[in-house]
Amino acid sequence: MTxxxxxxxLHVQFPAAGSGLFDLRQxxxxxxxGASLELKAGETLGLVGESGCGKSTLARAILHLNETAGGQILFDGIDMAHGSxxxxxxxxxxxxxIFQDPYTALNPRQSxxxxxxxxxxxxxxxxxxxxEARVAELLNLVGLRPELADRKPRSLSGGQCQRVGIARALAIEPRLIVADECVAALDVSIQGQIINLLLELRxxxxxxxxFITHDLTVVRRLCDRVAVMYLGRIVEEGPVRDVFDSPRHPYTAALIQSIADIDPARRLPEQPLPxxxxxxxxxxxxxxxxxRCxxxxxxxxxTSPPTHSLGARRYTCVHPEPLY
Structure with missing residues (x-):
């Protein structure tokens, strides 16, 4: 795959209000x-991390919706951070x-x-x-009846609205789709339907x-590779199975240990992430x-930790060998 x-x-910065009037611009x-990642054509990459780590900001910068302060965003080899x-x-x-809230992402005044x-x-x-024919085709593509074209978003369920959001994304005939927590606001059963739909469409x-999410169980089901983000940096990246089976960064290990399990015999982590x-x-x-480590x-x-490469994996830690 190319x-x-x-x-x-990549660096993205925002002005912050200071303690005084003259600090506002400083x-x-x-x-x-300093985030770095790579995505191949036809591949699904999961971007995970705690709330506020910069996942959505990185995604918006990739789509040129946020200004960047440094670094490169190469789309088909062209640097879009400094593109014409x-x-x-x-x-x-x-x-x-594809946005998180399926209701607010759609114009309530339009059908x-x-x-x-x-x-x-x-x-x-x-x-x-x-x-009109293409609208019907898009609705069929995401598992909706064409006659729903006459209805307003408020008359649809959350799952149906998110399918409309996916259809809207597909209308562009894109090569890349960024899905920002697109199943987080849905019931668990509907989440599974949307994930299966995305797998089929891919x-x-x-x-x-x-695919941006904080739910690692979704990443394990949907994604080929995963990138783990902490405080604006990618601390580990690699194939999903390899990262889940043998995490190399302590933060990645802590996230994986915290995955919920319905097995009552499974013990909770003795030392959760502090x-x-x-x-x-x-x-x-x-x-x-x-x-926290x-x-x-x-x-x-x-000093900043070194970056290690191990086949298709990359991680930044002073410990070259796994600790888990």
């Missing part, structure tokens, strides 16, 4: 702090996003047919006389999918994870 997306040492929040208007226009025609037809007209995907349409992530305004020196060494407080 590489479709490469993110290299202080910056580092939402993404023509480059960004091409990115808009080849990428789409389902109008929502999908608007995308088709703006993107000029089909002639005007074929828009195979049928050869889509690349960046503390809370530090404030992005006051990032720790050295390894950002060292204040039981395996931290004195060097972890002083």
């Amino acid at each position: 590489t479709l997306l490469q993110v290299k040492d 202080r910056k929040v580092s939402a993404v702090n 208007k023509a480059d960004i226009a091409r990115l808009r025609h080849e990428t789409a996003m 389902i047919g109008q929502i999908l037809a608007e995308v088709l007209r703006v993107q000029r995907k089909v002639p005007a006389q074929q828009v 195979e049928r349409m050869d889509l690349a999918l960046l 503390g809370e992530p530090p404030s992005p305004l006051h990032l720790p020196s050295g390894c950002a994870f060292h204040p 039981r395996h931290a060494l004195p060097v972890c407080r002083e």
Whole structure:
């Protein structure tokens, strides 16, 4: 498979209000702090981490919805972080996003047919006389009846609205879809249906999918590879099975140990992940994870950890061998 997306040492910052009037323009929040990842055509990459670690900000930067402060975003080899208007226009025609809340993501004043037809007209995907037929085709593609085109979002269930959101993304005929917590607001049974739908569409349409979530059970079911994010950095990346079976970074191991299990005989982790992530305004020196890491060494407080490569895996830790 060819590489479709490469993110290299990406930085995204936002201004933060300071303690005084004159601090307003001086202080910056580092939402993404040197993140790097790679996604191949037709592949699904899960991006996981605690709330506030920068997952959604990274995704929006990839789609050129957030400005970047440094680094590269290579889409088909073209750096979109510094791309021309023509480059960004091409990115808009080849990428789409599925949002978390299926209700607020859809215009309540429009019918389902109008929502999908608007995308088709703006993107000029089909002639005007074929828009209605294409709307029906998109609804069929995501498992909805074409007659639902006349209904408003408020008359549909959450699962149906999310299928409409997926149909809207597919209307662009994208090569890359970014799904930002797109099943988090749905019931568990509906989550399974949406995940199965995404799996089917990926195979049928050869889509690349960046799937953002905090639910590792979903990643294990849906994704080919996983990238683990902590305080704006990717601390481990690799094939899902390898990372889940043998995590190399202490943070990855802690996340995997916390996965819920319905087996009452399974013991809970004896030492759950301690503390809370530090404030992005006051990032720790050295390894950002060292204040919460039981395996931290004195060097972890002083210098950034090295990056190790092991086949298709990459991780940043002072310990080259697994500790688990």
